Amino acid sequence: MDPIRDLLKDADPVRHETIAPADRERARRAVLAAAEHPHARPSSVGRRVVLAAAVTAIAGGAVAGGKRWLGATTVHAAAVRFEARLAETTPTLDLQPVRVAPDRTIYLHRDVIVTNDDVVAARVVPGNAPGRFAVAVTLTRSGGEKMRAATAAHIGRPLALLVDGVVVMAPTVRSAIAAEAVLSGDYTHEEAARIAEGMLVR
Amino acid sequence: MNGAPMAEALPAAMTDVAADRLARLFDRHYERLYRLARRLAPSADAARDLVQDAFLRAARSPNAIPHGARDEEAWLVRVLVNLQRDAWRKSAVRSRYAGSPHHVSTIGSVESAVVARATVWRALDALAPRRRAVVVLHELEGLDVRAIASLLGISGVTVRWHLSRGRRELAVRLGALKKE
Numbered sequence: 001m002d003p004i005r006d007l008l009k010d011a012d013p014v015r016h017e018t019i020a021p022a023d024r025e026r027a028r029r030a031v032l033a034a035a036e037h038p039h040a041r042p043s044s045v046g047r048r049v050v051l052a053a054a055v056t057a058i059a060g061g062a063v064a065g066g067k068r069w070l071g072a073t074t075v076h077a078a079a080v081r082f083e084a085r086l087a088e089t090t091p092t093l094d095l096q097p098v099r100v101a102p103d104r105t106i107y108l109h110r111d112v113i114v115t116n117d118d119v120v121a122a123r124v125v126p127g128n129a130p131g132r133f134a135v136a137v138t139l140t141r142s143g144g145e146k147m148r149a150a151t152a153a154h155i156g157r158p159l160a161l162l163v164d165g166v167v168v169m170a171p172t173v174r175s176a177i178a179a180e181a182v183l184s185g186d187y188t189h190e191e192a193a194r195i196a197e198g199m200l201v202r
Numbered sequence: 203m204n205g206a207p208m209a210e211a212l213p214a215a216m217t218d219v220a221a222d223r224l225a226r227l228f229d230r231h232y233e234r235l236y237r238l239a240r241r242l243a244p245s246a247d248a249a250r251d252l253v254q255d256a257f258l259r260a261a262r263s264p265n266a267i268p269h270g271a272r273d274e275e276a277w278l279v280r281v282l283v284n285l286q287r288d289a290w291r292k293s294a295v296r297s298r299y300a301g302s303p304h305h306v307s308t309i310g311s312v313e314s315a316v317v318a319r320a321t322v323w324r325a326l327d328a329l330a331p332r333r334r335a336v337v338v339l340h341e342l343e344g345l346d347v348r349a350i351a352s353l354l355g356i357s358g359v360t361v362r363w364h365l366s367r368g369r370r371e372l373a374v375r376l377g378a379l380k381k382e
Contacts, residue, residue, distance in 0.1 A: 009342065027253065
């Protein structure tokens with residue numbers, strides 16, 4: 001007799017539960033759908049709620065500097081570091097200045113609101129010009145809550161979205177941003193695909 | 203929308219053959235993987251998420267999956283255990299139990315068996331994922347040390363160490379229940 005083993009066997013939920021065919025089928029459909037769209041990470045069993053975008057309020061456009069991969073001819077699944085940080089339009093000593101356009105400098109807060117760990121899906125979407133593409137980023141529930149809390153108190157001031165340490169977007173927050181944002185960085189499809197895929201590499 | 207259709211530029215877009223293989227992989231291993239996930243995760247919901255995430259990893263990395271039922275299974279099990287480890291690191295499960303090895307002392311004889319089972323399962327929740335996997339595979343799935351080592355890609359010595367430490371941790375946490 002082994003008391004630990006006996007306790008475990010008695011408590012084993014597999015003995016008392018069954019797999020619901022509907023759950024299995026839902027998972028199967030999600031997995032096979034992912035085979036067709038490997039960039040996207042479908043919500044798990046339909047229970048991870050992907051909140052709709054509140055207002056992304058993109059005021060900034062593409063910013064020069066985030067194009068270090070432009071010369072690449074092959075899309076690699078290399079990790080891309082994604083960060084969202086609050087920013088200001090006026091400097092203080094503890095903020096990091098970043099020139100995002102010839103006539104525009106923003107000042108980054110050091111605290112990071114969300115990172116790759118908070119991204120549940122990243123997909124390529126049409127951009128603002130023919131042949132140009134953007135990356136739509138969907139955050140996890142907790143990531144969305146963090147983003148909402150941070151931006152709700154930051155109306156009228158910039159939010160910086162960074163890829164590999166480079167500010168690629170600096171929109172002015174018009175209202176609290178929930179769980180989705182679009183990096184309209186004016187990318188080629190290949191660049192956008194690389195970013196989308198890289199965001200999901202852990 | 204202008205520009206190339208999105209599907210054109212998807213890197214390594216899956217061929218029909220790969221999609222068929224993924225479907226076979228799912229059909230062949232889902233039940234076994236779910237059983238393991240249910241024994242590793244704190245809830246049925248978490249187990250379903252865990253299994254789905256493991257297969258999604260397979261969907262995104264079709265070339266990484268070895269061929270052959272046994273190697274496929276080992277690959278999926280390792281992915282599942284690693285995913286659970288990632289989730290565990292982010293959760294507060296560890297802190298919930300840290301420093302409170304005698305939490306089961308409140309379980310009285312009048313409490314139901316359901317409560318006792320939940321207590322046992324919460325004690326398992328406190329084990330590090332790989333250790334929990336070793337304990338589960340040995341105690342509940344009846345695998346020997348060599349099979350566990352092969353499945354998890356670790357040495358037999360490491361398996362024995364996790365088994366010993368895991369059982370000891372459970373014994374401390376379940377001390378009150380063992381006496382009942």
